[in-house]
Amino acid sequence: MAETGGAISGSDGGVQSLERAFLLLELMAEDGGEVALSRLAVDSGLPLSTIHRLVRTLVARGYVRQLPSRRYVLGPRLIHLGESSSRTLGTWARPHLSDLVDSTGETANLAMLDGDRVVYVAQVPSKHSMRMFTEVGRRVHLHCTGVGKALLSQLPVSTARELLERGGMPRRTDKTITDPDELLALLPQIAAQGYVLDDGEQEIGVRCVAVPVPGGPAQTAISVSGPEGRVPMESVPAIVALLQRTAAGLAAELREDGARALSGRSS
Template structure:
């Protein structure tokens, strides 16, 4: 009995590893690549993937490559609604303290998606639709999330999505951006200084704890959210991110119990 339970947990863990590798690939992926990156035998991967295909969590293409399946959309939507509910009070407190729009964003394949937002109360404010996917290289949330990843994974995501020019400040050289990531990781925050939209500045920090690849940010007109405000804003963002991470961990323990 105990051995069967242990085998079941191991299979579950391996299935999640394969799903995460497919998500990181940002598109189609072959069994050979899954085997290379997971270290699992090809026979084991075939068995797990067949189960995932049967449940609708993975889809096999005519090319015999695999992609994430449609049943994950429902899980993702439910998860996003839950995260948005938990994040709302923390984002509201940031808006009260800083005065600018506060956002929760998550890594979504080779892009970043906005999962929750509380807008500034200023008549002129930044607004991004919840559910919108944006590039990683030109956003504060994107850069701070890239800085949490192994360099080879960050490079792969940039190559997959591309690095289009958004403004005259947009960094489009992958080597230049990758060279900035260790500094972003060390300081614990990233700044989008008019790189996504001219005249708009965004400051972002990662949500700690490994619950998901998520980040919290505030964004506003560069004239109001000056670079001299970064040292004041970052501790407030980090406090909100830590509080959200603690709440998510506690919620996970209650559900598991």
């Protein structure tokens, strides 16, 4: 460890206490409910005394809340941060989504993982009179949507299983996969090919092509969706190429923006 202005820095040059605090927040989010300090100690590998000190600070700042049971949950201040982050991400993504609509003629979406659901944070609709529409802010299941399956494919199998079991896998159409083992078996192939289809699994007659955004600031995915008559299977390879190019461009822009922000703060 190295000393940086009186603070201990981690192996990658970050501040160790911040890294640990964010780790605890992420573990609490993954747990999906109330969590005890002893569980955080097991999951994080950190000493209980360290966890107690960090959690006490997070509680004082409103990022964590202590329940009467003396267990802990994520606090209300994170809601504001999450909403601001989603709005910013949507603003960044909209020009990229507009280019997708111009190229494909169909609706383009940006979504991100939100607990055991996926939430749509930006959309540019098709110019066709009959088009797909999903309200920004809508949370949907992971198992029956293109963006949801794209996000699941980026997770460890154990985490993906936990999210599917926690969120449930209701049948939306006769094509919906409702068996977690069946879907989990498909995830390595989805990850390897870099895209996934929702072929009438969420809504009859609708085809959606989705890809993950590589190395984004959060677990995010983009998609193009439209009536299956306007999105035939033979058009999928071309749409995938456009989506992957857009995802790479969006990820690069977000990384550059983050680097500029950090540079500005340190100057």
